[in-house]
Amino acid sequence: MPSAPRTLLDKIWDDHVVCTPSGELPLLYIDRHLVHEVTSPQAFEGLRLAGRRVRRPEATFATPDHNVPTSDRRLPIADPISKQQIDTLRANCREFGVRLFDLDDADQGIVHVIGPELGITQPGMTIVCGDSHTATHGALGSLAFGIGTSEVEHVLATQTLRQAKPKSLEVRVEGSLPPGVTAKDIVLYLIGRLSTEGGVGHVIEYTGECIRSLGMEQRMTVCNMSIEAGARAGMIAPDAVTFDYLRGRDHAPKDYDAAVARWEKLPSDPGAVYDRVEIFRAADVVPQVTWGTNPAQVTGIDAVVPDPAAFADPNDRSSAARALDYMGLAGGTKIVDIPLDRVFIGSCTNSRIEDLRAAASVIRGYRVAPSVQAMVVPGSGRVKRQAEEEGLDRVFREAGFDWREAGCSMCLGMNPDTLAPQERCASTSNRNFEGRQGKGGRTHLVSPAMAAAAAVAGHFVDVRHWQYK
């Protein structure tokens, strides 16, 4: 008897349920566990206190990224508490036998950048990390989601997680990507439409012509921000783009053709039913800029900052009013009239080589506006080296950008890279929450091309009309 058509999520889920003991939540097997310095120390400490070991150290990969300085790596880390957290990760990895990509490792970088880059992330896998942007890895057709520290400890000890099966949400983006519009604009637009909680309880599968046409790194940008719509994870069915991307990477399967033959069975079957479907048109998307303090408070570059009074829902109205107060903006202001102090190109959303190429092509032959301080922080040591081989670092430096070492940096400002109070920043990162990039700092989320153009102009500009040199 043929089985009922299944979604990508169904297939990965069914394959990973170890058991569902009566009266308990299912135990889901976890193929890959990524670890960083901020959300792991208490988990390792828990293991130690209980006398437990890491069940499968070879399935676990660690790197310091959140706290690390992005200036000269040969200098000691100035902040003693950051240093302690990084030292603790080092000691824990040694004690429990976990592979660490340490600060001096050529492959160190943001955990969500190095996973795919090293081929640790593969289609059909379950992947977790004590970090909400783990959804990034779903771009390769895996089920990848963020967990808390107690769950990190659970995975370390058992290689499984207690999970109820999430619901499935198909987000279909029809039509082709308009010129000058990028994956970042697509995902910001989707979040604006779905709201910050539209995806709660769901795993989003992105489908449709527009999504299929994206390159691997652009797909990562889309999946990365699934959590900003509240979704548990985001995923995209693996295809030739995925298989070409992974081929030859350090941790890719040795018998690659056999792996591809397995992976080709993963995409959702025709007729598979999702719990919910939302359909959008790529043609409706213009370059996006956030104006508020959550990623759903977003609008097009050709629009104005909204008037809070225009929101029908009282929660939305008061949120918008609070946000504008914090952001120092008035309703009705044209987005292109918003002046900037800082520009940050980086983060697990937009710090890969294609992102840096896009930004560099905008600024080539231009200079950063005198009123703006701008920086580029590559997502990993590999991205940095690749960019330098292509001469992108020179393009950035000659335009007046700082060129830094890999890490999370000003995405969350746990290291010295932060905004001063009331400084206004165009950022390619994923969160514009109050104080995210520094207490009192004002963050506008944009694509790398939009950030680069804003750095040159000193205010937001519509990159669709940019004069490339």
Added chain:
Amino acid sequence: MQSFTTHTGIVAALDRANVDTDQIIPKQFLKRIERTGFGQFLFFDWRFLPDGSLNPDFELNQPPAAGASVLLARRNFGCGSSREHAPWSLADYGFRAVIAPTFADIFFNNCFQNGIVPIRLDEADVDELFKRARAAAANGGQYRLHVDLKACTVSDDAGFERSFAVDSFRRQCLLEGLDDIGLSLRHTDEIAAWEKAHGLPAVSH
């Protein structure tokens, strides 16, 4: 883990939607390597003025919320970062329950690991609780709620009573204060069988 059966406590009413974990515990306090001592940093940027003094305008600093252990908020509470430091700081400050119309998934899960009950009530019921908390405050008093995890109800002394839904396994773990890693390790044979069936080498220890 601290168990939870019933709890009666003062309500702190935080009338905001989309309270993210960056606000609950700002990043500068994530560098500690312990699970304890985070309460002093809870809502730090809202609770304290730049000079370090208490911000009198912030709800938690006002007399009706003194000694509060039940937090009332609007929808999508706990969105954003997965940091478990958020429930650690809420628990360390003294909160045992959070009531909101909706919660972000990771935060919701993290609560159960830390002896906090996250309670989803309808928007209209949450509205009613805000009204009651405000009325008590207007009379110079405090508002108390009673949370019963055995019966899955939340109630006050003036006739409000609603039941809430909670996964039965999570509920049992919380009622008994169970170590869920210990529970999962009871299934080591099934885990090993899964690994074998998927061609993974056996675990040596």
